[in-house]
Amino acid sequence: MITNIEKRCLDQGIKMTEQRRVIARVFAEAKDHPDVEEVYRRASLLDDRISIATVYRTVRLFEEAGVLERHDFRDGRARYEKISDEGQHDHLIDVKTGKIIEFQSDEIDRIRKEIAEKMGFRLIGHTLALYGVPLASKESE
Amino acid sequence: MITNIEKRCLDQGIKMTEQRRVIARVFAEAKDHPDVEEVYRRASLLDDRISIATVYRTVRLFEEAGVLERHDFRDGRARYEKISDEGQHDHLIDVKTGKIIEFQSDEIDRIRKEIAEKMGFRLIGHTLALYGVPLASKESE
DNA sequence: TTACGTGCAAAAGGTTTGCAATAAC
DNA sequence: GTTATTGCAAACCTTTTGCACGTAA
Numbered sequence: 079m080i081t082n083i084e085k086r087c088l089d090q091g092i093k094m095t096e097q098r099r100v101i102a103r104v105f106a107e108a109k110d111h112p113d114v115e116e117v118y119r120r121a122s123l124l125d126d127r128i129s130i131a132t133v134y135r136t137v138r139l140f141e142e143a144g145v146l147e148r149h150d151f152r153d154g155r156a157r158y159e160k161i162s163d164e165g166q167h168d169h170l171i172d173v174k175t176g177k178i179i180e181f182q183s184d185e186i187d188r189i190r191k192e193i194a195e196k197m198g199f200r201l202i203g204h205t206l207a208l209y210g211v212p213l214a215s216k217e218s219e
Numbered sequence: 220m221i222t223n224i225e226k227r228c229l230d231q232g233i234k235m236t237e238q239r240r241v242i243a244r245v246f247a248e249a250k251d252h253p254d255v256e257e258v259y260r261r262a263s264l265l266d267d268r269i270s271i272a273t274v275y276r277t278v279r280l281f282e283e284a285g286v287l288e289r290h291d292f293r294d295g296r297a298r299y300e301k302i303s304d305e306g307q308h309d310h311l312i313d314v315k316t317g318k319i320i321e322f323q324s325d326e327i328d329r330i331r332k333e334i335a336e337k338m339g340f341r342l343i344g345h346t347l348a349l350y351g352v353p354l355a356s357k358e359s360e
Numbered sequence: 361t362t363a364c365g366t367g368c369a370a371a372a373g374g375t376t377t378g379c380a381a382t383a384a385c
Numbered sequence: 386g387t388t389a390t391t392g393c394a395a396a397c398c399t400t401t402t403g404c405a406c407g408t409a410a
Contacts, residue, residue, distance in 0.1 A: 363409095363410095374397100380391105380392100383388105383389085385386100
């Protein structure tokens with residue numbers, strides 16, 4: 079069975095190797111935002127002939143092809159997730175636990191675009207992450 | 220003459236050394252978003268008894284004290300700027316030139332806070348960077 | 361077949377840290 | 386005088402890369 083991500087890669091003219099197929103599958107099945115080490119771990123379970131250098135090369139390739147999105151959540155390594163058909167979302171990070179929660183806001187999407195255009199730019203990407211603590215929690219920082 | 224940043228550090232109970240004063244001065248005078256190498260370069264012009272390790276230690280200290288803000292603009296190193304009294308701004312990066320342009324939007328400030336609270340969090344920080352190309356420019360990516 | 365992808369290990373680039381010397385309070 | 390800070394160099398961690406080998410089309 080061919081994953082949606084693999085299809086997207088083929089559309090982009092990316093030559094599919096066994097390693098790339100495996101990494102595509104990892105992201106097709108992921109519901110979170112794994113870093114490269116974690117992708118390597120999961121890929122190795124499916125096929126142990128994969129090296130971490132290939133994972134690095136592949137996530138970069140997929141990112142440049144618009145198949146994956148890279149995130150920086152201030153923990154020192156890049157995290158990746160697939161770009162889904164149903165539009166993108168942003169993230170809120172619970173700084174107490176590190177948990178990453180997705181959200182989507184049409185209003186923010188609109189304003190971002192408006193601001194960029196008002197400044198004379200066409201928006202081609204963005205980074206938005208909110209960092210918060212649970213409202214119930216009383217710790218000051 | 221004592222800089223505003225130095226005053227802020229003293230308020231936070233930070234012990235001021237000559238090196239820290241020099242680094243505070245660099246940020247007091249900066250109108251941009253220097254990385255550590257650049258801070259080190261500017262600080263060295265004012266006082267050549269400074270090491271880059273101290274710059275790393277000091278920007279971290281200042282960041283934790285709420286005196287500096289750290290940014291990641293996808294170029295592989297951290298950039299810093301002072302937190303000014305007149306409220307914060309966000310950034311738009313011209314991906315053709317790397318130029319960083321500041322902007323401020325009360326509407327975005329409001330929505331960010333609303334979203335976090337609606338999700339059950341008190342917002343304590345955020346990252347927002349827009350990446351764009353000049354509207355005049357016709358390149359596709 | 362032929363260009364492209366891979367694994368390995370080494371290197372790069374940014375950042376942190378152990379330690380002995382130094383300076384602040 | 387005591388404790389924190391500094392400079393130096395080594396270590397760290399993530400990511401990239403050179404090269405010989407392997408593989409997809």
